[in-house]
Amino acid sequence: MTDPALDAGTTRERAVASLVTARDRTTLLTSCVDGPDLTAQHSPLMSPLVWDLAHIGNQEEQWLLRAVAGQEALRPEIDSIYDAFEHPRAERPRLPLLPPEEARRYAAEVRARALDVLDGAAFTGRRLTEAGFAFGMIAQHEQQHDETMLITHQLRRGPQALTAPDPEPVPLFTGPSEVLVPGGPFTMGTSAEPWALDNERPAHRREVAAFRIDTTPVTNGAYQAFIEDGGYDDPRWWTAEGWAHVRRTGLTAPLFWQRDGRQWLRRRFGVTEVVPPDEPVLHVCWYEADAYARWAGRRLPTEAEWEKAARHDPAGDRSTRYPWGDAEPGPEHANLGQRHLRPAPAGSYPAGASPLGVHQLIGDVWEWTASDFLPYPGFRAFPYREYSEVFFGPEHKVLRGGSFAVDPVACRGTFRNWDLPVRRQIFSGFRTARSVEGA
Template identity: 85%
Template sequence: MTAPETGTPVAGAEALRDRALASLTTARARTTLLTSCVEDPDLTAQHSPLMSPLVWDLAHIGNQEELWLLRAVGGLEAMRPEIDGLYDAFEHPRSERPSLPLLPPGEARHYAAEVRKRALDLLETADFHGTRLTEAGFAFGMIAQHEQQHDETMLITHQLRTGPPVLTAPDPGPAPAFTGPAEVLVPGGPFTMGTSTEPWALDNERPAHSREVAPFWIDTAPVTNAAYLAFIEDGGYDTERWWTPEGWAHVQKHSLTAPLFWHRDGGGQWLRRRFGVTEAVPPDEPVLHVCWYEADAYARWAGRRLPTEAEWEKAARHDPATGRSRRYPWGDADPSPEHANLGQRHLGPAPAGSYPAGESPLGVRQLIGDVWEWTASDLTPYPGFTAFPYKEYSQVFFGPEYKVLRGGSFAVDPVACRGTFRNWDYPVRRQIFSGFRTARPETA
């Protein structure tokens, strides 16, 4: 039997109020940065059919905050009920959103600001008991996470946008060359997966349950650009046997030859475009902007495989000394800059093997931050799953169409990143900040 899951103790009302205020304020500052660094034509343009115009995200953030904080929690009268349909993500696919009568930038800013003002007034007197939506400030945490998730989406749009750079941030900087083992053995046996105690955990992370995992080896750090380049130069994109049938068909149809945003210069050097800057591909960074099919093919070429979602979480949370599951690889403390590359503090991943303070008890590094990591698993509900507070957050995505990503990227804020946090996307997606690490059975 594994030890009981350890989660965040529920804080007092004032501490919860302070946490909610800080989380909402941090998210809004980032939203403002991402929508104020370009002129209005860039806000209303669609930079890729895969993404919404930035102005849609801005008003959608305000609309979700109005729906769940002002109306659902506060019981207040609707401010702009006529726009609910425009900003319903399930009513209008992204490719159609530029044709909708969206709020113009100035009006969208005003609407989001007015909603926030009323939400903060509500927070001052909020009761953190009584209903599941208000317990431990869940609704406020959900909205902070929602805004940060859209901030990451908007950052992806900035990466897809052409033109001169408009975002700046210091690079992580060089790190001492990692000289530890290339892989770590994760012991077999049961562990506690998911959570029932993390106050702001979302429905797909719940409930905590015991999961049995056979012993396996996992990469100490994410796969690097240099390692992935070896796959390319060995004819990885030209060799059908490394790919699933669906993956090979996708490669052929779209003529894939390298990660998204990579290209060769006239001398054969590999370059990449990053937020409007063209630069040499850094060999020691985790590879970025690869789809699930590419990650899976690389793993096959390397004689390995992608870890399952359960394997990934055990490597990230299991403490063999105590048998319990931690909140994060390093322990139960919230992330700090010493632990992980999060929160758009940088505009790219740190060198592989960075953040020794953030490694797991088994010695696995960078499980949180830097790049989202593809796993072998489809998105499925945990035993005892209950949709909350609406089925469109998770339930409608369950099935084999979506693959699970874990760990968060440099673009993820700590409020939306935990050892239990689950992300998912289609296996063809490459514009997201996705990388991977590989695994193998103990006996392989």
């Protein structure tokens, strides 16, 4: 029988480590540029970095200090300023935002108090704190905003501000181009993962017909073939909405790409470089991913297909936490946590492959799926409707798997991301699938 005191100690250690890791990353992302870059809006699609910084502190205050500990509000007058639903991103620069140093002091004071709350927290008796959920939710929230701030850094013009080592080079991938995923039921979602968010719940059985899925994400080299074949000029490959979007916006290549004679260049965190052909393609919208798949005679996988490829272990007929099993992600498994500032070459991390041999399902690039963002059977919003429920519907498409910009605390085989089908500033790529005849 597990000792409850040891269980609580492990939960506390995990929560502290997750919160500290998130704050270290936030500090890096907001200290590598000076004040004007923190307060500027580098794209109408994104908030000023200083808004994200104070918003992180405000969410932590509202949930850990007020909701968990019942403390008086520190700065109630700023709640509406940092309410993401009250003010669209394009309007946030005009708000009376806390200046950078004041935002840092506020976030630091909240964190000091939150760690005191965590030190004395009970992890039973309340759903909000069961197994440390509220602390895990806040660590995930901060890491999600860290990814958002990294996107802002990519959109930012100016000299390079962030550096990181490149992924280890690997031999050109020569394995099979696709993997057969047998048909049959599997368990999708989770009811057991203690820090899983509401849209990942509950676990339920899902029947999936046999299909084939790309062994690796689609690469830059493969995507260039689509471009060179006139893919952006041929309406056959696009949905009606996608073709209208291409005509309206003049898309000709992934975001940040530009042609230089016979080669393609890209801008990556302030550096211009030749597009590496063996990396997963990055910064494509859903319409582009869907058009490529049609051009290739394939399709995007459904969300259920993607999760079955990532989690189903046919040997034990069970769903694992990650493609490689139940162990927490390590550097041998996946490209996560901003350890690198680019995807790893296709075929990297063989230790992270699924039992069926599908590579790089976790990390590197978010992968667009064919599915709309919808609730699972038995879904219940918790702890607030605005995290998931208000986004359900055909307007948003599901992305899976995480990217190099995602921290492991906010990435698992059941984790669901979503965005509008026009979005390209996110670290998004894709892989394709095809149905099996007669399945």
